[in-house]
Amino acid sequence: MTLINKFDAQSIETISRIIGSIMTGSTITKMLEQLNIEDNSNQSTKWRRLDFVMRETQTTYDCGNKVLEIIKYVFHPTSSWFSDNNEYKSSINEINKCISFYGYEVQEDGNIHLIKSSKTRTQANERYDLLKSKLIERNIHPQILEFCTQDIVNEDYFSIIFEASKSVYDRIRKMTGINLDGNRLIYTCFDLKYPIIVFNSLKTDTEKNLYSGLKNILLSIAQIGRNPKAHTPKIYSYDSLDNCLDILNLISFSHKMLDQCSINQFALDEFMKSN
Secondary structure (H helix, E strand, C coil), rough: CCCCCCHHHHHHHHHHHHHHHHHHHHHHHHHHCCCCCEEEEEECHHHHHHHHHHHHHHHHHCCCHHHHHHHHHHHHCCCCCCHHHHHHHHHHHHHHHHHHCCEEECCCCCEECCCCCCCCCCHHHHHHHHHHHHHHHHCCCCCHHHHHHHHCCCCCCHHHHHHHHHHHHHHHHHHEEEEEHHHHHHHHHHCCCCCEEEEECCCCHHHHHHHHHHHHHHHHEEEHHHHHHHHCCHHHHCCCCHHHHHHHHHHHHHHHHHCEEECHHHHHHHHHHHC
């Protein structure tokens, strides 16, 4: 088993406060029992109890392994102490601000992954907060965050653009059940004569132009955001925060347009019969 460096007192307190705000006293007791962690804290305050226990385990084992075991337990995807998915994601964000300083990150599968460690605590917070605030300012579509937030802490604009681009095609596949990708998927679903995905009646030139515009935007996302990333090594990437945000704006706009779309069931059924 790999020994993990111990977390400092400030980090332990921060982690304890976050977990203490999530769990009840009884669920903390159950967790400690299941993880075989002895509780001699004699504390009634939840975060103080956790703070004592985690510091004690680090002293006993001379490593931070038990701390990460606790975090992994708390953020298991089947955990019942989160009211909804938004609270789950928000809590992951808060815990990652702390542990990213040590080179670790909780992802939405509940597992802890190694990452590039932040040089300072300020930097760890800024990695999460800067892009998040920029996205909020621009009203970026929430589906994009589902695909790319795990890359924010690494300041990995290459992967953010790549994953966000893929989110569009994943959504279209889920909408239609058509297992195609890229240009083939878009040309199939947005055919002017036999449209499978529609958002207007296509009766007037204006409606046809708007529809073709959406189709061309979706094709552009593949050509600008996804395909270059699929064929170019990351080490040659020169992506910046600004061009990342610009591309995310385009992808967000396409998601908002897809929000207004519906399925032409007749055209979809005919396609499925012939394929």
